[in-house]
Amino acid sequence: MINHPAFFSVSPEMGDPLSEVVRLLHPSAAFANIISGKGNWAVRYTEYGLPSFCIMLEGSCLLTVDGHEPIIISAGDFILLPTTPAFTLSSFVPAPPVFLDPFKVASEHRELRYGDGEGTPEMRSLGGAFLFDCADPGLLVSLLPTVVHVRDSVRLSQLVQMVGEESAGQKPGSEFMLSRLAELLLVEAIRSVTAGNAPPGLLQGLADERLAHALNAIHARVDHAWTIDELAKRAALSRSVFFERFSRRVGMAPMAYLLAWRMAIAKDLLRGNELSVSEIAERVGYSSTSAFSVAFSRHVGITPGRFTRASSSE
Template sequence: MDALSDAIIAMHVGRPHANHHELRAPWGMRFTADRGGAFHIVLQGSCWLLPPHGAPAIRLGTGDVVFLHGAGTHGLADSPASPLTEFDLGRQGAWPSGDGELATVLCGAYLLDGGRTHPLMSEVPPVVHLPARLGRHPSLRAAVDLLADEMGRARPGAAAIVPALLDALLLYILRAWFEERAEEPAAGGWTMALADPAIAAALSAIHSAPDRQWTVAALGARAGLSRAAFAHRFATLVGQPPLTYLTWWRMTIAARLLRESDTPLHAVARQTGYSSDVAFAAAFKREHGITPGRYRAVHEQPRDSGARRGA
């Protein structure tokens, strides 16, 4: 297990969705803000991203990928001056457009739990633009090609393949952004934590076995550092001491189990490293403000409710 994968798995709820559009200028789409993230990929031609809050428009070329999260309402159009029509998942038929230059785009959305955002996501900007560059991020490009091929024509198995590709795409986008950020001289925080072999080893240990009775010394040994050196480096890069992060992650796992499964409370406690139900309940209440049983009653929801709005 690794921190990036687990961070997305912990936040991810519902099924992602995507739409394939062939559009001729003039055209414009407005995507209403909702909890989660959205992506846009230009497969052919060019267009403009109109970011939230009046930020300057961004020109997108063939192969460009954009990811937005927690950013607010945004637009996509052939020109910054084109009027925008509200995007609606239930809309039938082709999107309204003219007879000008052709653009082919993939637009999709993820439903993410903003109430328990992993701290590494705090470093990801509201708008991530990954321009197409020869030789850069081949795995991301391969995922885009596969997704475009599946959505460009109806074939058996697509209903299962497309959601899996969308999940992979989100991880490829974030991995690409972290890799690019790590190349910057001023990079720090979680960007460097994921790139630091010692801290990455400790994070992998925590995420692989959150139920283990970890100590700072034991995690330091996994990292190949002395207790003091490890504690200092971990806190500097991750933003909190090792055992504080361990508790935070355990409570994140516990909340997800309570929301999305029927696992008994005592089993949730054991899976998150607590041999005592009382100790688990106390730790959970400190983190979430309510008892585990009450949390489950408040947050229980239909399985795989899916996304209703977004890109």
Template sequence: MDPLDEVLALLGTTSRLSASMVAGGRWAVRFAPPAGVKFNTVRRGRCLLRVDGVPDPVALGPGDCFLLTRPWPFTLASDPDVPVQPAQPIFETAVDGVARAGEGDDVFLTGGAFSFTERARALLLDSLPPVVHVPAAAPEAASIHWAVAEIDTELRQARPGGQAVTEHLALVMLIRILRLHLARGATRGWLAGLADPVVGPALRAMHGRPERAWTVAELAGTASVSRSTMAARFKEVVGRGPLEYLTSWRIELAAERLRRGDETVAAIARAVGYGSESALSVAFKRTTGLSPRVYRNQRDPVVR
């Protein structure tokens, strides 16, 4: 399995749509820090996106989409100098699933959020920029709009199997956005490593056989480079050494098995590359702060 496929399979992704928003004239709406990962698509009109902590606003046009990967407040506005009003009262008074701001209906936005398990944020989301802007001209934009429309239909019509369909559609959206981020030449983080000619083969080798007692020299051989080159390049791109990454990936696999099944801790330890239950327990507690048994009883909360 491709490493991206594997990571996405562990994310526990769900999605939900918020009320749509219609706006016109001069307006500005400020949103509280989103729970989970916020997304919006511009169905009609133009506006500005300002995110706290991001220096430059993003100009949005018809067909544009954006993804917010941090729990930071943000503002959507017609112009940069308009006094803001809070989003909550506007959306609490939405009629037929549509909130209204300003005067008129020049702008129409549909949005929602992805939810992930807590550990997924460190695994994937922290490697993304705070704002991922998908212009309407990008090839991914059309499929994202299609997915949003289908999610909207499924949720509003409450058809059998609708929840499963919406979760798959949400994953389609996320994959398209991640592909766009990679195509733009991500320079650092786990995703950038997938496209790197040195780091990529090592990542695929570790994901293909996580139980193997990999050495840096063996991983270097997958990319036909020296041990020192692999160690330096992996740390430069991913932000940690290859064996440190392998440990973290094994812990993610163990955490997934603890959440989803009833295998013994000893069986899980063998499956993910640890020689004994005690060896896994030490590494697991060092990484998560919990022993495997406590983690299994607590389960993994979902960020919503």
């Protein structure tokens, strides 16, 4: 777990950037299936492209994600793949892989059995995926490494098991429960990533106590006309040191981050189609609709109006 105080000591007037990112993702649901195996087996999943997760309930197996060294996952381990590239899951003795389509598996909501179908399984896990209702699912990818491997997290285990129960039960209120559980699961998984193995981005920035003050200020007042000097003062750093440190740890310059966050909020508000373009422009810190439209078009590639129409037709 992350022990950096920047994650938890947010002053009352400041926002909580991590919570804001998860809210902006709009996780609408999560589902999970029981997966078990016995004997010698291997399954090969094609690229899924969406975030998926697995928690090992009993036994162990081998996970080989394309582009990464194989890792052993054992009882209590949690795996999160933010983009779910192609991967192989197998027993420790090599076996010819069975090829599976992750989209088909995701739609079936049943127990999956690998290898020998008879007798008590040697490995049991819960595997599933997140469903998002947002304009920018890439926000999650920007926070996390390609493979998140957490060992012995009781909280993650409990959350995933609750997802599994809700997925299987389909009781009244399940849709609401699954969306809230998805939010909790995402936050807990993100918290488990240390700044040391996170890519440059928000997590690395928040883990830096000085930069966290500037990031919290940006998120708390996205409509403010921030300058490098103001943000450097928030971080108690010189202008040059702040700029270099922010750019290195967050992966982009301070003003580029401010623009990216403004555009992420703008896309979410445009997709909601409840505010006018001029109201959204004001919300994200632009003094005129034309200035906002120009900035949005340059950043996103289409005008705010076209973005709204495209979102409405999805």
